[in-house]
Amino acid sequence: MDTDLDAVIVDLGLDRPPIDPTKLSADELVKEVQRIMKALLGYGARMPKELMLYVKNMVFLDGAIARLAPDLDLLGEIAAISMLFAQRHGEQLGRELGIDHNSIEINLDSVKAGLGVELETNSLTYRELQQRRELIQKRMRERVKR
Template sequence: PDGRTALLDFGITGRLSPPRRRAFVRLLVAGTMNDVTGQLAALRDLGALPPDTDLDAVARDLGLFDQVVDPTTLTPDELVAELQRVLKALLGYGARLPRELMLFVKNMVFLDGAIARLAPDLDLFAEIAHVAAHFATTHGERLAAEIGMDPTAWRFEPDAVRAAFGVDETVESMTYRELQERREVIRRRLRAARR
């Protein structure tokens, strides 16, 4: 009646222990702040990396402090080489994908399909900024206390979102349709590299 859409998924569910919940919240908050080391620490605390992992070394080896590389600008061979380099580095550090992160990815795939059908022209950058601002405004103090962060320290960093999409600061918006076009370019290049 009020125009809102609800997405219900009765598939796989899980429960986060309090330490893993804090780590997951830290991962999301750090992701909106462009805090690479904070994201890696949260991934470690979620079990994606061993407890004794040198997070600065991981960030350096993965090039996380480097200039963003737009994957759609890479040749097929460069794209495959970059994927192989990153996977080799991650496996070398003992990285794995814990169940909690798999459930999150599953939900992102579910949301991806819903956006594709219901809102292909949605500006993803603006929507992420809106959701982050909503959580900061509505739940910020409680979440900050839960993860041990000064609530006034949170600053949304649009460049962090752009980097996650593989684009630089010159790209001001991206619709879901544009994201799909980028994905198709990458798929074609990966297929070309297999030939």
């Protein structure tokens, strides 16, 4: 079965600017998550084992950064790791993908969208990310109390 990728993009809202979850009310956030999950399930999305292992590793990494480096600039680290990866493996990846590895530019827009920050954001520390999470959690708890 082929999937209409253009329809998926529209259904998931990937054709629109990213939503900042800290600017949503708890009800709006719940509705947005429900909308996305319903759309994904409608397309037959499943969680592969590898993804679950990745999530588990991210939870471990999250805890380590919280304790050891709360002022770490996450965007800066992602950019540095991306550059290092491109320098070490860019030529091979370019060959395998059939693209000119010299023409690739690192663009953190999708990372920023995933973190729910505005595209103009140049740095984001773990501490700032944690504050955003706490705000979202607070709003969700307030919604549950109603």
